[in-house]
Amino acid sequence: MTSSSILQSGGISMSFGAYKVLDDISLNIAKGEIVGILGPNGAGKTTYMNLLTGALRPTGGQVFLMGEDVTRLDTAERCHRGLARTHQVPKPFLHMTVFENVLVAVHHGRAVQPANPVMEAWMVLKETGLAHAANRTAETLGLLDRKRLELSRALATDPKVLLLDEIGGGLTEAEGDALVALVKSIHARGVTIIWIEHIMRLLMETCTRLVCMAEGRVLADGTPEQVVEAPEVQTAYFGAAA
Ligand SMILES: Nc1ncnc2c1ncn2[C@@H]1O[C@H](COP(=O)(O)OP(=O)(O)OP(=O)(O)O)[C@@H](O)[C@H]1O
Ligand SMILES: [Mg+2]
Numbered sequence: 067m068t069s070s071s072i073l074q075s076g077g078i079s080m081s082f083g084a085y086k087v088l089d090d091i092s093l094n095i096a097k098g099e100i101v102g103i104l105g106p107n108g109a110g111k112t113t114y115m116n117l118l119t120g121a122l123r124p125t126g127g128q129v130f131l132m133g134e135d136v137t138r139l140d141t142a143e144r145c146h147r148g149l150a151r152t153h154q155v156p157k158p159f160l161h162m163t164v165f166e167n168v169l170v171a172v173h174h175g176r177a178v179q180p181a182n183p184v185m186e187a188w189m190v191l192k193e194t195g196l197a198h199a200a201n202r203t204a205e206t207l208g209l210l211d212r213k214r215l216e217l218s219r220a221l222a223t224d225p226k227v228l229l230l231d232e233i234g235g236g237l238t239e240a241e242g243d244a245l246v247a248l249v250k251s252i253h254a255r256g257v258t259i260i261w262i263e264h265i266m267r268l269l270m271e272t273c274t275r276l277v278c279m280a281e282g283r284v285l286a287d288g289t290p291e292q293v294v295e296a297p298e299v300q301t302a303y304f305g306a307a308a
Pocket of ligand 1: 087107108111154
């Protein structure tokens with residue numbers, strides 16, 4: 067892992083009307099890191115991801131991608147620069163096939179088209195284990211395969227930074243193991259990863275750094291062991307007596 071910053075938020079705040087959802091979030095993600103974000107429901111995790119990708123504009127603060135201020139760039143432009151994400155609620159094109167969904171992401175998610183987009187789409191589906199469903203329409207998929215498709219579409223953009231928002235919910239033990247192996251293999255080929263997840267064991271087995279958010283603030287940031295044992299995290303997230 068190098069120490070150069072690939073994604074950074076400086077003093078990010080977000081309000082919906084009078085409701086302040088995020089308050090001064092400053093995080094620096096180094097190239098090659100694999101970082102887990104945990105925190106109670108409503109902590110602001112998805113909102114933070116929306117601000118990183120450009121789906122929302124912050125009411126204060128800045129976002130830097132590879133050292134450049136991208137705060138005013140839209141999601142497509144940030145994606146072309148190498149920032150991809152999955153959605154907590156999968157959003158495929160329901161009437162298109164799995165393969166078509168991935169091919170659309172190859173076409174629209176990259177600044178430079180690969181020599182063989184069809185081959186790229188197949189390689190992604192092989193990597194995520196969804197090739198068997200390539201010709202099914204997305205609307206026929208169950209939730210787990212929709213999440214795999216969501217991940218496939220993000221990978222199809224050939225990201226440098228991949229943001230995952232709760233792709234582990236509802237998995238069996240074995241499926242969880244397979245997901246951990248898949249995320250690790252994506253990371254091993256050089257992709258920086260931020261993974262929002264409620265299932266602690268998935269983060270503990272995958273991440274080298276954890277960030278705990280609660281009520282729109284960063285409560286703790288450090289190694290998984292440090293963060294899980296921090297008293298404020300125990301209180302806010304695991305419900306231990308204060
Ligand atoms: N567009 C919006 N307008 C108003 N309030 C919003 C909007 N989006 C999110 N919120 C509120 O902001 C807070 C943070 O929501 P967010 O979805 O970011 O939480 P989260 O940490 O991802 O939670 P979960 O673990 O349940 O996914 C919640 O109280 C939510 O109701
Ligand atoms: Mg969320």
